Amino acid sequence: MLTVAVQTLRARWVSFLGTVVALVLGVAQIAAMGVLLATMSDLPDRPAERFANAPxxxxxxxxxxxxxxxxxxxxxxxxxxxxxxxxxxxxxxxxxxxxxxxxxxxxxxxxxxxxxxxxxxxxxxxxxxxxxxxxxxxxxxxxxxxxxxxxxxxxxxxxxxxxxxxxxxxxxxxxxxxxxxxxxxxxxxxxxxxxxxxxxxxxxxxxxxxxxxxxxxxxxxxxxxxxxxxADAGADRDREALDNTVTLVPVMASVAGTTAVFVVASTFAFAVVQRRREIALLRTVGATPRQVRRMIRNEALLVGTVASAAGTVLGLYGAQSLADLLIGMGVSPPWLRIGPSLRLAVLVPLAAAFLLGVVVALSGAVAASRRAARIRPVEALGEASADDTGMPPARRLLGVTGGICGTGLTAWIAFRSPGTVLSPNTYVVSLLVPVLVAAVLAPLAVGPLARLLMWPFRRLEGPIAMLVRESVLTSRRRTAATAAPVLLTVGLTLSLLSATDSIGTARDNGVQRAVSSPYALAPDGTPGISPRVIAKVARIDGVRIAAPVLTTLYTRDENRIEENDALAVDPAALKDMLRPRVTHGSIDSDDDANSMVVADRWDMPVGTRVPVLMADGAKVTLRVAATYRALSGEDVAYLPPRFAGTGRYARDGLARRAYISLAPGTDPATATAAIRRAVAGTGARFMTTDALAATESAYTRHLTEVRQRSTAVIVLLFCFIAILNTLLMATADRRRDLTVLRLTGATPRQVVRFFLAESLLVVAVGVTLALAASAVNLAGLAVALRQLFGTAPIVVPYAVMAAITAVSTLLAVAGTLLPVGSALRTRRGGAPGRKARDTARRC
Structure with missing residues (x-):
């Protein structure tokens, strides 16, 4: 059977070309990410800068x-x-x-x-x-x-x-x-x-x-x-950039890798389904089911080995391109260079990517071959003459189980753990589940969706609409396989990008509601605002200003020291302008100089006296005056203003922002003009709090956006190629359908219209399933954001999604028309030959 497998590959290499392309790209993607991670774990030391000449x-x-x-x-x-x-x-x-x-x-x-x-x-x-x-x-x-x-x-x-x-x-x-x-x-x-x-x-x-x-x-x-x-300041920036990369790449690898595995397995299984007629003929001439499975396994092993090897080499040399993409997005440090290397640390991910490619090829082919190998010889030709519209029980069970788990996970995040949506590493992976479940269950939905989508066209003149509908209804497995890349492309990008924009908007709304002052100061090309500038603004008649100064609060936990961010700010300004959501206690304290307000997630009850260490090592005992509700990453302690002493308690003595309100009766025009004069040339910029909220949200959500958008870009590029690849495979294998249409009197233009309409229906099925899967994701996101931020509208990037859908459609159309046009040019519009007529009679 190995000889038969080799001869089959040589004779039908065009049918396997799409599978090889998908596998090469999938393995290359996984290998490149593995090489990048391996390189990050063993980077050469950076040269000293400020102390290069110091012994x-x-x-x-x-x-x-x-x-x-x-x-x-x-x-x-x-x-x-x-x-x-x-x-x-x-x-x-x-x-x-x-x-x-x-x-x-x-x-x-x-x-x-x-x-x-x-x-x-x-x-x-x-x-x-x-x-x-x-x-x-x-x-x-x-x-x-x-x-x-x-x-x-x-x-x-x-x-x-x-x-x-x-x-x-x-x-x-x-x-x-x-x-x-x-x-x-x-x-x-x-x-x-x-x-x-x-x-x-x-x-x-x-x-x-x-x-x-x-x-x-x-x-x-x-x-x-x-x-x-x-000892260089750049060491911290290098560490942050490397940490961001090491954190992001596994998330990208999990989402993009899962997508690649699914597409590759589906493509290989689809290639086997396309050859069911050959398999049926082999059964007729006496091949046993075991021989059929062995032949397909050998084909998969040969294709998987060659394609995985090519993908591994491509991933090794393409890892720098992935690094350049992350550098361009501001994630990885600009100096990151990944040269081809065969070090052990690099060989391990390359070997893993190679083995994964071979396993995926074998799994996709063997699973699809079992059903064809069970055909009895007497039923071979009849079974091969029509597409199997059923769905294997194993796939049905997998889809139903995945649907239950995906819905349960979405509901758990929405109602029990809404903070998960603010953790990109976890939430990005959870968005993948409903989309993959929709792809697994696609054959069940093809029939109802085809009837629904073709219903408006039922009264059109001519047979095209009827033929398209019936072709899809009798070839549901083929339709589901060709719609899957469209489903993944639209579903994943819609879920990722909508989640990113919705979370960002929710944060904006949260910041705006948390601040009552109409005006603010923000750093203007500086890391912060000097206390002297704050004091200068505070001396303006009718102007009240709150300028939290960032510092670090150290507390002892058993035998170790825990550190937390803290903001030194006047309690009256904290109450009037920042308005934290107090859950227990009161911001008004009889001993403002020795009290603090902490996040409720810190588990420090009101009235507790906490020994703390300040940034200069000073030991202070502070009483918890109040607790407030805070999200992960936004939980800070509010300290009395005496801890804002420059260079003593604070990190650098600078305020990261300042909030300004006007006393009753103050003329806004006069006051704002005086503020602008006071801060001119001081490294501070006067603005409204709405503009400040936009600035703060952009800073806060930058890494989240980069993580999700970079993952979307990787998935998008791979799925675009998969769309073109799958449609080319599907259409190139339908020369028999083209011959039948020509024998029944269809003109070349009608043939093109038929295949074009069918490809558009396939895209519509994929987009509809993508919208359904994304609706599950976004419904859960809406509930989670409402719990976290109150009102939180779901923001859908309609323009971007329209562009992605349009590109997917164009690729699907191109993948259909290219082989059809090639076949029609080969015929040159003439009558089909004897072989074609014989084929038509057999049909």
Missing amino acids: AVVLPVDPDWNPAHHDLGVRSLPAARGVPPRLLREVTAAGMPGDTVVDRAFYAQLPGPEGNKDQVGHPWPVARFGGYDLNDGAAPANDREIVVPAGQARTGDTVNVLTAEDGVGHYTVSGTVAAVDWENAVFFTDVEAARLAPRVNALVTLAPVDRVRAAVGTEADVLTGRERHL
Whole structure:
């Protein structure tokens, strides 16, 4: 049977071409994602930037702290405190005088666009370790002089510098240095840098490394070589980008991989169904069911091996294209490069993708061959002359079970776990279930849908409408197989994109309802707003402002320290402008200076006194005055304003936003004009709260949108190819139908119209099933969002979905007309030959 399988493949290679294409692309997709993940787990160390010329860098460290388990910007308690004076004395004592240089890093921005670089201030003595050399001028000689990158200002200029401590400060440029790629730095004197940022970030030591390590013990890390990059600000951004990639790719692989497996298995099974006449003839001449199954298994093994090997190679060399797609979406770091490699870490996902392709090919072919192999020889020709409109019991059971599980999962998310919709990793996979169930049960729905969709055309003149309907009704398995890629394309993208837009809109509405103030300040090309700017606005008559300053709250949980975000804000402003949904207690407290408001999910009852550590290590006991309802990722503690002290308790002393309201009787035009004058050139932008809500929501939902849209793009590209591929296979195998139509007197134009109308009906069936599956997803989403945000309309991107449906239709039409046109050109419009007439008589 192996010889027969090889000969069959050689004779009917066109029928298997679509299967090979689908399998190659499916395996390539899975292999590329596996290679990307394998590469991410073993990336080469990034070179040091700010400390490239430093022999060693000392960083305070917590041995139990793993930054990969924490949000970007959250530091361990030792890192938040900075280098303590005792550690500075020990490192200094390990070397000669002058061997230790103090580094401080704090927000400092010159006028002009921010770009993509950090706007940061440093003491001048540390500049030489980052490769900074004076182009002209001299080092800063007093506290009102600075050195700036070339192109930012000229030597002798007086410039404004935005800092958290001073707001806008005036300095004279004493010299310039060559610009670098990773930051826009402003260099101050040691004394001025210490005033602006008391916290010491790191120490650069010229002393012998062994002596320094002995001096610091486990209290700090002594970084040398490429490890010095861990002291760069870019290390956090690299980690965030890599974490985002490592988080996103498995989600993409699960959705896109499941889609690819389903399409490949369906395509291979469809190719076997198309050959039922051949199988029936083999049974007639004496082939046993076991021989038939062995032949098909050998064919699948040959096709699967060749196609999977080609897909594996394509995935290996195409992994960089996938990385480029993620880089373009802002997920992966721009420096990520994936070259072809045969390292063990890369061979494992390649081997897994290869084996998966072979298994899928075998599973799709063998499952479809069982029914044909059970045909009795006496029934062979009769069975082969018409399509089997039934549905195998196993597929029916799988579809019903999947439908129950999918509906149950959707209902559970909607009513019991609505927060799941805010977790892209989990929710994206759940959206896949109803769509796949619809594809599995498609043969059952083809008949009713065909009658329903063709009902408006029943009175049309001519036989085309009747022929199209009856062709679909007598070929339901073929129709379901050709409609499946359309169903997956429209159903998955509609569910993914609608969920993304609906969740984003719900967040917008939630932010708008949570803020009562009509105006706001937002950073204008800066990481935050200086407290000096906030104070300046607060001095305007009739203006009230609330500016929460971000900090970190550390609490002890048994033997470890837990960290949480906190916002330092005036309680009166919190009550009047931010309006958290209080569940217990009251924001009004008799001891506002020592109380806090926490999220109810923290399980801290009202009245509890909680010992906490602030970012500078200060120990404070705070009483829980109230709890409020918060979503995952939005649960912060609201602290008294005394914890907003610049450089002491807060991360950087900057407010991420500020909310403004006007006292009764205040003229809005006068007040807003005064606010605009006050914030001009300070790195803050005045706007309405509606505009702020849009800005905040764009920032909050960026990663969610990228995750879901990138997954949709991968699925979309694969399904578009599957649509064209499947329709080409289906139409190319129907030359007998074309011959019958021509013998009955149909003109070439009528033949084209028949096949075109049938392909449009197939698309309509697929789209209808997609809408039904998406309706289940969106109904569950609507209930979940209503529980989370109150009113939450479902937003459907009609224009995008219309474009996707139009492209799917065009591909289906192309996949139909290309083989039909080729067959008609071969006939050149003449009468069919004797072989065709014999075929027609047999039909």
